[in-house]
Amino acid sequence: MIHVIQNIYPKLLLYSYMTKDALLETAKRIAPFIHRTPVLSSTQINKIAKTNIFFKCENFQKMGAFKMRGAANAIMNLSAQQKQNGVVTHSSGNFAQAVSLSAQMSGIKAYIVMPSTAPLVKQEAVLGYGGEITICPPTIEERELAANKIVSETGATFLHPSNDLDVILGNATSSMELLEEQNDLDYVLTPVGGGGLVAGTALAVQHFGNGCKTIGGEPFEVDDAFRSLESGKIEFNETTDTIADGLRTNLGDINFPIIQKHVEQIIRVTEYEIIAAMRLIWERLKIIVEPSCAVPFAAVLKETAKFQDKKIGIIISGGNVDLGKLPF
């Protein structure tokens, strides 16, 4: 019951749970709740990027994003008592849908706090997966307040989208599958938002890679992770003016030490580079990806000398895009 230990034991002890066995058990645990997603390549893209890229397509994951893996693992790890009381999270995006669907599949309740500004289509998606929505004013304080209120009234367990060890372990399973299929990768790249995906990826790469390294991609506009690695403490963003709307959040005290220890580098890219990379994926791979997914690919296109003729895995984190608001 990692989830319980997390609240009792000091942080250092936590890391003893990030073993190879813990990852293998996680993969087994969540298998009935997730799709094993395909890995795609494109001769044309490899020609353009002068390297060999294996795209791990979490946009084809249930509910359309890798978040399903972490949410499913966190919910599976609840005690019987915790399950009875349900779960709560505040999110306007993919994690809300992932928690709702995982809870529905486990037959437990999901309380989702959403800001009043959340698009109707996202509210409908949560309702479609059986989530119970509470609307609150659109500030982070109000969201936390509303979530805390639900916790104290219902006894539901709060789930954090990225700063939670179970979520991180669940996220790691995507790269485990990728490395199982392609065990000679030199690098695995992911976008960096709240840090849950890059931290999970780094754990998988450490245990299952062969001399493989983990690299994060981040927009210049929200380069908190880049600055955090430089300063050695968690930094925050003053603006969130990026098209990569999944990457506006900050690192947390659980994932940051993992990132510090196991992530080689964070490469920053411009908004223009993100949009061009996204378009290239749409046009050549014929798949719908979120702007956030294009960030690590943009990093590969930017640092051609570093990546030339290497074998590179990229986690395509999700495909939930508002088709009415495309940048091209």
Place this chain on the structure above:
Amino acid sequence: MIHVIQNIYPKLLLYSYMTKDALLETAKRIAPFIHRTPVLSSTQINKIAKTNIFFKCENFQKMGAFKMRGAANAIMNLSAQQKQNGVVTHSSGNFAQAVSLSAQMSGIKAYIVMPSTAPLVKQEAVLGYGGEITICPPTIEERELAANKIVSETGATFLHPSNDLDVILGNATSSMELLEEQNDLDYVLTPVGGGGLVAGTALAVQHFGNGCKTIGGEPFEVDDAFRSLESGKIEFNETTDTIADGLRTNLGDINFPIIQKHVEQIIRVTEYEIIAAMRLIWERLKIIVEPSCAVPFAAVLKETAKFQDKKIGIIISGGNVDLGKLPF
């Protein structure tokens, strides 16, 4: 050498070549030139359509469309002498790319006649696959004139995109793969443009289906195939005002008899229904498909009573879309 016989023997004899063995040989012949494309399903789409749909994703085919199958087969079936002189076609779309790439892979020359109105991006794609472009005025007469001139000057063999038995047999292999994976389909649906895909599909369904039937989808705006089946002769379109730009062409004397004999029905859909169906595929399957591909899916969404709780294959014919000109 079906290709040669086609020019000598009466048409009825041709059909003796459309045997199960001919299809199996075709599949074997073109295997090194094509991808075996994936079959995708979506729980959400099945819920909405109240049926079970298996999407055969030719948008992931080499050069992005099923046309690769027919072009590869036609080129493989040329004699050594014909190969030496190369091939010629006139097309501004997917067939031009398919012929160029197939010719390049076979080490032979491809002369592509394109109208002066063909978008630069399509010209670049043809050049990228090694095709030699001749630009002509944008009328069908000028296109045929330019192609005939190349034939008489170079001895190259003219390839028709849809009214060619080798092309039809090549196209059939997509449904053969689909039926191999899912052998209990009640229907296979395809879009209907020049008739080469629906004719090939009907042959595959006849030989490899179990009580399965072939149905075509067509826009009301270019319903020549629907009217041809009603009147018993090849009808033409007076307008071509549809978003499904791959479906503006007419049936031919080789594919029409096959369609008459083996296609159960052609279902017509409105432009609005095409766009809505296309959006649903993009949003739920997370794949990029051409408007033409959405036509048979729109037909399934329209005739819910007919298709309820059935098992349905849909050939997603291609994914080459101009992202700058999306209808949403």
